[in-house]
Amino acid sequence: MFQTTFQRYLTMIEQFLAQLPWDKDILNQSMSYSLIGGGKRIRPVLALASAEAVGGNPEAILPAAVSLELIHTYSLIHDDLPAMDNDDYRRGRLSNHKVFGEAHAILAGDALLTYAFEFLADSGLGQPERQLRIIHEVAVAAGKVGMVGGQVADLAGEGKTLTLNEIEEIHKAKTGALLTVSARLGGILAGGTEEQIKALTDYAQALGLAFQIKDDILDVVGDSETLGKPAGSDIRQRKATYVSLLGLEGAGSQMHAQILKAQSALKLFDEGAIFLSELASYIEQRQH
Amino acid sequence: MFQTTFQRYLTMIEQFLAQLPWDKDILNQSMSYSLIGGGKRIRPVLALASAEAVGGNPEAILPAAVSLELIHTYSLIHDDLPAMDNDDYRRGRLSNHKVFGEAHAILAGDALLTYAFEFLADSGLGQPERQLRIIHEVAVAAGKVGMVGGQVADLAGEGKTLTLNEIEEIHKAKTGALLTVSARLGGILAGGTEEQIKALTDYAQALGLAFQIKDDILDVVGDSETLGKPAGSDIRQRKATYVSLLGLEGAGSQMHAQILKAQSALKLFDEGAIFLSELASYIEQRQH
Secondary structure (H helix, E strand, O other): OHHHHHHHHHHHHHHHHHOOOOOOOHHHHHHHHHHHOOOOOHHHHHHHHHHHHOOOOHHHHHHHHHHHHHHHHHHHHHHOOOOOOOOOEEOOEEOHHHHHOHHHHHHHHHHHHHHHHHHHOOOOOOOHHHHHHHHHHHHHHHOOOOHHHHHHHHHHHOOOOOOHHHHHHHHHHHHHHHHHHHHHHHHHHOOOOHHHHHHHHHHHHHHHHHHHHHHHHHHHHOOHHHHOOOOOHHHHOOOOOHHHHHHHHHHHHHHHHHHHHHHHOOHHHHHHHHHHHHHHHHHHHOOO | OHHHHHHHHHHHHHHHHHOOOOOOOHHHHHHHHHHHOOOOOHHHHHHHHHHHHOOOOHHHHHHHHHHHHHHHHHHHHHHHOOOOOOOOEEOOEEOHHHHHOHHHHHHHHHHHHHHHHHHHOOOOOOOHHHHHHHHHHHHHHHOOOOHHHHHHHHHHHOOOOOOHHHHHHHHHHHHHHHHHHHHHHHHHHOOOOHHHHHHHHHHHHHHHHHHHHHHHHHHHHOOHHHHOOOOOHHHHOOOOOHHHHHHHHHHHHHHHHHHHHHHHOOHHHHHHHHHHHHHHHHHHHOOO
């Protein structure tokens, strides 16, 4: 049942991405190379499932849900650049700048970020007030106090001894904010009550933290082939992680506590949020 | 009168930018270094004047007008990067990456672009339908078929022999689209009629072309100190320009024709668009 629903969401997302007007020029090639080349689609799936949890139709918010994947993809392209993390591989393939060059990688990222707001402002999404609210929230979550700010803090932290609290602050900004706004987007656009939106927020915040701890664990215990990127890169880059601070077992129980917290935030929804609850378990068990 | 109005707009814009919450961290420093360090503010001025031309209050659309300067500034920061135009100077000062490093320059650009949409989605801007319309238009104008696409085409054209038509297509995308949407933004948000919005569009398209031809002329006849960047860079980069194709005199008369075209598009407004008309003359005469 979980797999069927997940697959239904993934099919919606992939079909939407594939039918976009990808021209043959290098900019479009560069954008679609990174966007269509895999990825777990966690953010749009979260949005679609959250819309359904509040009784909405996920199809109706699809352009907005997909915009979150565009923003996530742009951030990966820019993070991989030589001036930043200098990663040659991503999702098991060469990173964008290794294929298209640095200039086109920067511009493809810029264009994906911009394209995201085109979809968020799509005229078919329903109530304009809700839409403006979520455009504002997405911009905040992706911007200087959210994702971009988190990447700056992450770069500044390399090679330094960070406290658990500092690591958590970085992750909240770098990955947590966009994951949280993904769930809120589904809830808000589909007309959820403020109480429902609050529950989705609590769920996604805990889920985001668990997601990040799992990432840190996989970097230690995963193998490069399954991950699609070199394992052990945190250690090589001397990055402070949950595992380096808490050990594997400590990180594992921290993660589990967050998964339980995420799931308990959903009790308000009864049956409607079974998928979201199982998504949390899926994230705890994922191998890449 | 023109100078008084221009100054009134500039004061509104600079005060708005200065009162934003610029924290002391390197990301905020990098963003504000490029944003507050000068610039002609043509895009927000166009938006404010267009709002006034259709009878609106420019103060009411200020956050949206300023968003255009954020987008313009981000594009300059990214264009100056070593992987792109590799320019060390901008507006008479070191370019962003020369001061803050490449990683922070990329991220400051990303954050400025994102911040722009936060302002476009500002809750105090009036009718949500108009706002969504303009967010969509700005995203299109700044994105893959607009500004970013134009920069890609510009990079591809370096060192090649381009026709006048090809140069015009590049400029329409790279600079024309955002200038045009600036005028439309003012007209649309301030509640202009479709006829008025069309007139503002025709005006801004001609103005944008004149602006670019003047840029090409200044690169040949201007001096580096007044320009704030090295003169003669088009020739050194073997870029095809209006001057290289038409000669100085030919480019000058092309520019003048566009200025007249811009001004004649305004006849619909009678008194209300005197500033916009004089702005066109100002652009024809500017020395930097």
